[in-house]
Amino acid sequence: MLKKAGVAILGLGVVGGGTYQILTQNREYFKKTQGVDITVECVLEKNKERAISLGVAEEKIASSIEEVCANPNVDIVVEVIGGTGVAKLFVESALKSGKTVVTSNKELFAKHWPELEVEAKKMNAGLFFEASCVGGVPIIRTLIDGMQANKILSIKGIINGTTNYILTKMADEGWSYEEALKEAQRLGYAEFNPTADVEGFDATYKLSILSSLAFNKKICIENVYREGITAITKEDIAQGKEMGYTLKLLGIGKDTEKGVEVRVHPTFVKNSDPLASVNDSFNAVHLVGDAVGEIMLYGRGAGALPTGSAIVSDVIFAAKHNEYFYASFENNKKGNNQVKFVSDFTSKYYIRLTVKDMPGVLSKIAGLFAKSNLSIAEVKQVAISEGNAQIVIITHACNESAINKTLNKISNLEEVVGVNASIRIED
Amino acid sequence: MLKKAGVAILGLGVVGGGTYQILTQNREYFKKTQGVDITVECVLEKNKERAISLGVAEEKIASSIEEVCANPNVDIVVEVIGGTGVAKLFVESALKSGKTVVTSNKELFAKHWPELEVEAKKMNAGLFFEASCVGGVPIIRTLIDGMQANKILSIKGIINGTTNYILTKMADEGWSYEEALKEAQRLGYAEFNPTADVEGFDATYKLSILSSLAFNKKICIENVYREGITAITKEDIAQGKEMGYTLKLLGIGKDTEKGVEVRVHPTFVKNSDPLASVNDSFNAVHLVGDAVGEIMLYGRGAGALPTGSAIVSDVIFAAKHNEYFYASFENNKKGNNQVKFVSDFTSKYYIRLTVKDMPGVLSKIAGLFAKSNLSIAEVKQVAISEGNAQIVIITHACNESAINKTLNKISNLEEVVGVNASIRIED
Numbered sequence: 001m002l003k004k005a006g007v008a009i010l011g012l013g014v015v016g017g018g019t020y021q022i023l024t025q026n027r028e029y030f031k032k033t034q035g036v037d038i039t040v041e042c043v044l045e046k047n048k049e050r051a052i053s054l055g056v057a058e059e060k061i062a063s064s065i066e067e068v069c070a071n072p073n074v075d076i077v078v079e080v081i082g083g084t085g086v087a088k089l090f091v092e093s094a095l096k097s098g099k100t101v102v103t104s105n106k107e108l109f110a111k112h113w114p115e116l117e118v119e120a121k122k123m124n125a126g127l128f129f130e131a132s133c134v135g136g137v138p139i140i141r142t143l144i145d146g147m148q149a150n151k152i153l154s155i156k157g158i159i160n161g162t163t164n165y166i167l168t169k170m171a172d173e174g175w176s177y178e179e180a181l182k183e184a185q186r187l188g189y190a191e192f193n194p195t196a197d198v199e200g201f202d203a204t205y206k207l208s209i210l211s212s213l214a215f216n217k218k219i220c221i222e223n224v225y226r227e228g229i230t231a232i233t234k235e236d237i238a239q240g241k242e243m244g245y246t247l248k249l250l251g252i253g254k255d256t257e258k259g260v261e262v263r264v265h266p267t268f269v270k271n272s273d274p275l276a277s278v279n280d281s282f283n284a285v286h287l288v289g290d291a292v293g294e295i296m297l298y299g300r301g302a303g304a305l306p307t308g309s310a311i312v313s314d315v316i317f318a319a320k321h322n323e324y325f326y327a328s329f330e331n332n333k334k335g336n337n338q339v340k341f342v343s344d345f346t347s348k349y350y351i352r353l354t355v356k357d358m359p360g361v362l363s364k365i366a367g368l369f370a371k372s373n374l375s376i377a378e379v380k381q382v383a384i385s386e387g388n389a390q391i392v393i394i395t396h397a398c399n400e401s402a403i404n405k406t407l408n409k410i411s412n413l414e415e416v417v418g419v420n421a422s423i424r425i426e427d
Numbered sequence: 428m429l430k431k432a433g434v435a436i437l438g439l440g441v442v443g444g445g446t447y448q449i450l451t452q453n454r455e456y457f458k459k460t461q462g463v464d465i466t467v468e469c470v471l472e473k474n475k476e477r478a479i480s481l482g483v484a485e486e487k488i489a490s491s492i493e494e495v496c497a498n499p500n501v502d503i504v505v506e507v508i509g510g511t512g513v514a515k516l517f518v519e520s521a522l523k524s525g526k527t528v529v530t531s532n533k534e535l536f537a538k539h540w541p542e543l544e545v546e547a548k549k550m551n552a553g554l555f556f557e558a559s560c561v562g563g564v565p566i567i568r569t570l571i572d573g574m575q576a577n578k579i580l581s582i583k584g585i586i587n588g589t590t591n592y593i594l595t596k597m598a599d600e601g602w603s604y605e606e607a608l609k610e611a612q613r614l615g616y617a618e619f620n621p622t623a624d625v626e627g628f629d630a631t632y633k634l635s636i637l638s639s640l641a642f643n644k645k646i647c648i649e650n651v652y653r654e655g656i657t658a659i660t661k662e663d664i665a666q667g668k669e670m671g672y673t674l675k676l677l678g679i680g681k682d683t684e685k686g687v688e689v690r691v692h693p694t695f696v697k698n699s700d701p702l703a704s705v706n707d708s709f710n711a712v713h714l715v716g717d718a719v720g721e722i723m724l725y726g727r728g729a730g731a732l733p734t735g736s737a738i739v740s741d742v743i744f745a746a747k748h749n750e751y752f753y754a755s756f757e758n759n760k761k762g763n764n765q766v767k768f769v770s771d772f773t774s775k776y777y778i779r780l781t782v783k784d785m786p787g788v789l790s791k792i793a794g795l796f797a798k799s800n801l802s803i804a805e806v807k808q809v810a811i812s813e814g815n816a817q818i819v820i821i822t823h824a825c826n827e828s829a830i831n832k833t834l835n836k837i838s839n840l841e842e843v844v845g846v847n848a849s850i851r852i853e854d
Contacts, residue, residue: 022718032755135719145565146565148460149453151456297725299719308718309718
């Protein structure tokens with residue numbers, strides 16, 4: 001028995017185009033393999049020529065969201081416009097008309113998930129967002145329908161392809177941050193204004209969504225500590241490599257007895273860590289569940305067809321099932337203050353200092369560490385030039401506040417030229 | 428609105444015990460996070476003491492499958508007995524009574540899936556089998572509900588933890604096959620009779636299930652080429668490592684224009700391949716979809732709680748949804764002859780020969796390769812002892828039949844002491 005579903009696509013950019021392509025080219029295949037006949041009933045795209053060049057018949061180009069919502073043949077609305085402007089208005093209109101929504105919009109979802117869910121529930125409409133995180137990798141489906149037996153203890157992910165490309169090139173080719181960024185922009189991996197990626201905002205949206213699902217508590221983006229990769233130097237990447245570490249921009253979430261910890265920042269992982277060999281624009285998410293133990297999912301985090309794959313998988317699921325997933329967050333109604341957050345993280349540290357090359361420096365520095373009860377795992381003098389020495393210190397696990405205080409004191413020593421880098425280590 | 432579901436567990440061995448533990452310990456958690464109240468209504472286990480020691484109340488120990496099937500409180504029957512004897516009878520009885528079945532039984536599923544599905548469909552019962560492949564890794568859910576937008580082009584997996592443990596130890600510790608097997612048995616990773624694992628039968632069952640789902644065609648175990656790891660030596664593992672390769676027992680499935688190719692055999696992969704760093708008893712499955720590109724899932728392939736996690740995830744899904752998945756294989760009714768299989772695989776080869784250390788040997792061997800149009804990528808003399816030399820040859824891609832014929836001719840040369848190893852390379 002063939003089920004039928006009509007789709008409207010809002011926005012025919014890169015992802016919208018990929019989605020349109022998969023849906024139209026594979027229609028017969030989906031009828032055969034999935035038992036669903038999915039038709040694109042209309043699109044909403046200002047650039048009519050773009051739509052027509054993709055093969056959309058002119059009469060299927062809607063002129064307004066009202067027209068889309070009023071179309072009785074449209075069951076599922078795919079929103080791939082992005083941002084929280086018209087995209088939000090359009091998604092709200094669609095849900096209010098009882099249409100199921102499938103979206104790739106991480107910013108919208110990170111900021112407005114609970115409100116959108118209220119609208120969806122009212123009309124018994126579905127709200128699907130696989131494409132919002134980690135492109136074609138079915139991490140959302142895994143969290144919703146593959147890991148339910150588990151309490152998720154931690155999530156660690158390379159969830160931004162742009163920064164992973166940049167860091168990979170800095171490590172493999174010895175490029176500077178600027179050189180790697182320029183090449184990423186040339187290849188279309190980074191935007192002309194790269195801020196959302198390189199400053200970690202994009203990863204923050206995704207970590208907010210993933211950790212909310214994983215820990216069953218709404219984690220707002222304001223709760224996520226964020227630090228980008230713009231201050232990373234090729235020297236530290238090379239130095240870390242030599243000491244057995246690979247640098248990645250990680251999104252880290254932990255749910256412990258002390259509270260929830262959520263943070264996005266450059267992180268050294270051991271070369272043997274499965275995340276260390278996730279290179280270029282690939283993404284990966286590592287989860288620990290109390291029953292299943294370690295799980296990792298790996299794949300392309302962006303691109304027309306990988307993200308289109310996630311959207312179309314959601315569309316097919318929506319067409320086949322009548323019972324939709326709604327998050328049942330512990331703090332759904334009571335607000336975020338019901339969740340306890342840890343802000344003074346515990347972490348190991350890689351610290352690089354430039355000091356004057358004279359006797360007694362190391363002893364003074366080690367003394368300040370000892371005074372704060374911070375334990376040093378390894379010290380290495382890595383270079384000398386112009387009368388200065390470079391020292392790298394690897395610490396044992398210590399609190400953020402303690403390490404920051406100590407580094408502050410160290411930077412005030414007259415023998416210390418500067419604290420060049422302080423990068424967290426996760427193992 | 429809390430949905431209710433009653434479960435019966437058939438068999439309280441390792442996996443049954445893990446399943447019981449997760450279901451009972453997390454009942455309140457699942458009520459809160461999943462909106463389902465799942466109760467274990469009864470168990471079927473000959474060893475009453477085992478059941479009682481796990482905390483099962485005596486009145487919940489059923490005395491027959493008939494009793495389980497007649498129990499109106501049982502909605503979902505979990506079969507974790509294994510094999511195709513009573514397990515098959517019990518599963519059939521459960522389906523005939525309209526109970527939804529969740530099973531970890533790969534042998535049963537690889538051999539009898541279509542028949543079981545017919546029974547399930549008749550009664551509108553669900554048939555769930557996440558736990559049959561790759562333990563806690565949600566590969567089945569991913570294929571059914573995460574990759575539907577894709578035509579899957581290939582699947583490559585480390586899908587047997589026992590052999591992966593053995594091969595990892597041979598590579599890392601330099602142990603012989605026998606030494607590694609013994610340690611695997613001591614740790615409980617390998618059975619007293621290890622045939623099912625080390626000869627590749629277990630992997631064959633799983634590849635049959637996974638490739639059937641991936642390619643949407645029923646792939647019978649008889650169609651899967653099978654070769655185990657018992658002939659693997661530590662010399663070849665060490666030699667491959669030096670040349671940039673890691674040895675794994677892979678399940679490989681490809682769906683190409685020429686036909687379907689399914690095979691389980693020891694395989695060298697490049698050290699940089701994500702599968703190369705999947706060690707010990709960990710499993711991983713690498714998929715290529717036409718839209719999503721490369722995807723890899725990684726995790727524990729066995730164990731009470733990882734496999735229990737897969738079973739309980741299926742139980743929760745079954746409790747939440749009314750529409751069940753049934754495979755719509757192209758060749759469901761018409762029989763397997765509708766699918767074209769490739770048996771003369773194309774592959775690169777690693778070949779190790781012992782030859783007499785005398786002039787002209789290599790030229791003769793190279794001549795035989797050239798005569799069969801087989802192209803050599805690399806030749807390396809790796810050791811000499813007692814007047815004999817060891818030669819390793821890496822070929823370009825060539826057909827099985829051609830390489831076998833040529834190796835046969837080579838082994839008949841009077842200068843050749845023996846063909847020690849011929850191992851496929853996948854990249």
